[in-house]
Amino acid sequence: xxNIALVVGASGITGSNLAEKLLSTGWETFGLAxxxxxxxxxxxxxxxxxxxxxxxxxxxxxVEPTHVYITTWMRNDTEAENIRVNGLMVRNxxxxxxxxxxxxxxxxxxxxxxxxxPFEAYASAGFLxxxxxxxxxxxxxxxxxxxxxxxxxxxxAERDGFSWSxxxxxxxxxxxxxxxxxxxxxxxxxxxxxxxxxxxxxxPGSAAQWNGLSDVTDARILAEHLxxxxxxxxxxxxxxxxxxxxxxxWSRLWFKIADYFGVEAVGFDGEIHPLExxxxxxxxxxxxxAQQYELKEASLSRLASAWHTxxxxxxxxxxxxxxxxxxKLGFTVFQDTEETFYELFxxxxxxxxxx
Numbered sequence: 141x142x143n144i145a146l147v148v149g150a151s152g153i154t155g156s157n158l159a160e161k162l163l164s165t166g167w168e169t170f171g172l173a174x175x176x177x178x179x180x181x182x183x184x185x186x187x188x189x190x191x192x193x194x195x196x197x198x199x200x201x202x203v204e205p206t207h208v209y210i211t212t213w214m215r216n217d218t219e220a221e222n223i224r225v226n227g228l229m230v231r232n233x234x235x236x237x238x239x240x241x242x243x244x245x246x247x248x249x250x251x252x253x254x255x256x257x258p259f260e261a262y263a264s265a266g267f268l269x270x271x272x273x274x275x276x277x278x279x280x281x282x283x284x285x286x287x288x289x290x291x292x293x294x295x296x297a298e299r300d301g302f303s304w305s306x307x308x309x310x311x312x313x314x315x316x317x318x319x320x321x322x323x324x325x326x327x328x329x330x331x332x333x334x335x336x337x338x339x340x341x342x343x344p345g346s347a348a349q350w351n352g353l354s355d356v357t358d359a360r361i362l363a364e365h366l367x368x369x370x371x372x373x374x375x376x377x378x379x380x381x382x383x384x385x386x387x388x389x390w391s392r393l394w395f396k397i398a399d400y401f402g403v404e405a406v407g408f409d410g411e412i413h414p415l416e417x418x419x420x421x422x423x424x425x426x427x428x429x430a431q432q433y434e435l436k437e438a439s440l441s442r443l444a445s446a447w448h449t450x451x452x453x454x455x456x457x458x459x460x461x462x463x464x465x466x467x468k469l470g471f472t473v474f475q476d477t478e479e480t481f482y483e484l485f486x487x488x489x490x491x492x493x494x495x
Contacts, residue, residue: 146205149212153316157359190229204242227288234296250286272462305369306379314359331401344415345453350408352458381461385474416446433495
């Protein structure tokens with residue numbers, strides 16, 4: 141039987157990289173989003189609102205996927221609303237597809253908030269797990285929209301008989317515009333602004349993150365992992381951490397990134413300097429930079445997500461994940477993290493998103 145993929149959230153970092161990888165390996169691939177990605181050759185766009193079940197029924201009338209990859213979420217003001225909205229989005233898409241009886245596997249992308257807690261209690265006292273993070277770590281005794289999303293997948297799998305996989309990346313590094321969580325591009329725009337204004341490239345985060353070990357997830361590694369888990373019998377009905385496979389310290393990488401952009405770096409100086417505050421008044425400057433260098437995106441808010449980078453870099457503990465479960469089952473793909481950042485920056489320059 142031919143593999144037919146439905147990538148839910150195909151305009152984001154994870155979804156767009158996954159769609160490109162699926163297409164490169166011969167999958168028929170549909171990309172669902174409110175504003176579908178039309179820049180990927182071969183991707184069949186599906187425009188729909190995940191909160192509108194009638195919209196989904198209409199958009200998916202002629203789509204019968206064998207594999208569904210859920211890579212999107214929606215940020216709300218409270219965790220209770222995150223649970224309601226994001227759980228409903230997963231339920232709606234799986235309910236609409238249920239009648240088709242075509243789905244063999246559903247892969248859901250969540251993340252390390254599974255272990256660290258939701259935005260309202262992110263990596264705070266009482267919610268600090270032992271690291272490296274392992275998949276068997278129990279759920280926290282606190283509301284978390286990732287748990288709600290998982291439960292919707294589990295319930296639909298029991299009802300419809302498909303297999304599932306849960307994927308928990310660390311910070312995802314890759315190219316996307318308008319993405320809510322985009323550290324790589326956020327740092328690229330910050331470094332660009334520093335260079336153009338003569339400001340110093342100042343570490344925004346905590347001592348624990350500066351000095352401790354960390355890891356990240358290249359969007360291309362995540363794409364490989366999603367396809368592997370959804371097509372490998374031994375990996376079905378399992379939850380997985382997924383990262384590049386190496387570890388690093390920001391105390392080294394920060395200076396390497398500064399060297400790439402030709403700016404002066406300042407490391408941890410005993411205080412946290414939130415990037416959201418640092419970049420709060422840079423929107424007009426970015427418009428000037430975009431005009432000067434003929435960049436394709438003049439809105440800084442569509443490139444940078446300083447609030448999320450602050451969450452990641454401000455954690456009070458070092459955070460890294462254990463990949464043993466995937467390795468034991470045969471996933472051996474590896475990515476050098478420094479190259480992940482440099483290759484992203486090169487790509488951003490190539491497509492005229494940074495000068």
